[in-house]
Amino acid sequence: MILKKNILKTAIIGFGHIGKIHFENISQNESLKLVALVDTNDIVVEDNSVSIFSTISECHTNFPDIDLYIIASPNGLHYDQAKEILDLSKNVLVEKPITLYKDQTEKLINLAKKNNVRLFTSLQLRFSDLINHVKNLIEKNFLGEIFLIRVECFWNRNNAYYENSLWRGTKSLDGGVLFTQFSHFIDVLHYLLGKLELITNLATNFTHKKVIEFNDSGIIEFKSDKTLGNMFYTISTFEKNFDSSITLIAEKGTIKIGGQYMDQLVFHNVADFPAENIALNKESLHTLMYTEIVQSLKNSKPSRIDAENAINTIDFIEKAIKLEKNV
Ligand SMILES: NC(=O)c1ccc[n+]([C@@H]2O[C@H](COP(=O)([O-])OP(=O)(O)OC[C@H]3O[C@@H](n4cnc5c(N)ncnc54)[C@H](O)[C@@H]3O)[C@@H](O)[C@H]2O)c1
Structure with missing residues (x-):
């Protein structure tokens, strides 16, 4: 239409x-x-x-x-x-x-x-210039083989955040931290690598036992072709959000993007692409x-x-929740 x-x-x-x-x-x-x-x-x-x-x-x-x-x-x-x-x-x-x-x-x-x-x-992270820069490097083969990918999501959500909401913290309306807090970062992984194979999800509830119907933290392991990856995630970080980062260790480069919303270039060492050449746009996502x-x-x-582009992420999170190994 x-x-x-x-x-x-x-x-x-x-x-x-x-x-x-x-x-x-x-x-x-x-x-x-x-x-x-x-x-x-x-x-x-x-x-x-x-x-x-x-x-x-x-x-x-x-x-x-x-x-x-x-x-x-x-x-x-x-x-x-x-x-x-x-x-x-x-x-x-x-x-x-x-x-x-x-x-x-x-x-x-x-x-x-x-x-x-x-x-x-x-x-909206699909509109991030930094994420699109990495996608472009992968698609044009600047990085060679990607060996390891690590995502860290260290956020804080306190009890009041849940107690003041009718829907947050419930299985049926919220669905869990991977859906509500961290799905953008899982989407970034799929945007960069395509469909991921989920291997494990070790999960636990450190600080929200009385206020949420699911776990607050965990470690996911996954792979994509030869690339091995993991994701550390928690909403139990002391007092406030700390960082959301993605690190790529590849044959021809090392990149780390961090900041609260994966919006800062922390490290960039790529054989044939100097960091100065990255074009940054000023408009919001x-x-x-x-x-x-x-x-x-x-x-x-x-x-x-x-919506087609969301299927793999929804599938991945749905499986991660089903596969959760409580520790
Ligand atoms: N893209 C992002 O970065 C981003 C950021 C925050 C939230 N979200 C998503 O946005 C959604 C809302 O999150 P929020 O933080 O704004 O929550 P919120 O609780 O602040 O707002 C939800 C609103 O929906 C209203 N509502 C509840 N039931 C309704 C119904 N049946 N019909 C119409 N309105 C109804 C509530 O009264 C409330 O005003 C969630 O799905 C959340 O995951 C996305």
């Missing part, structure tokens, strides 16, 4: 922390107009031109011409809400994780195809993501955040 309109009408479902970031980004994009917000809570917005509803069907009755819905509600609601919107033959961007199960993701993809609409998911969505809708172009 090609949308031959200058301005695409949008609505956001779920106006919490990330819903507000979508709101700001849509306001700044001249090809998008936000017409409605849907939330089950009482919400307030200064902009009087935006209508507020408590259900998707009410929103659709009042605005049958919305071009793109954005789902920013709790994880466990994504499947039913996306299905409802796709059944209306509307395009939809679903926050990560698109669903908590591979088979649900596949059902949504099939429904979108059947109704000739687009299904995107917010994998969400700005770049919305630019690509608009282009995809207006020109019927594939996108790196098409």
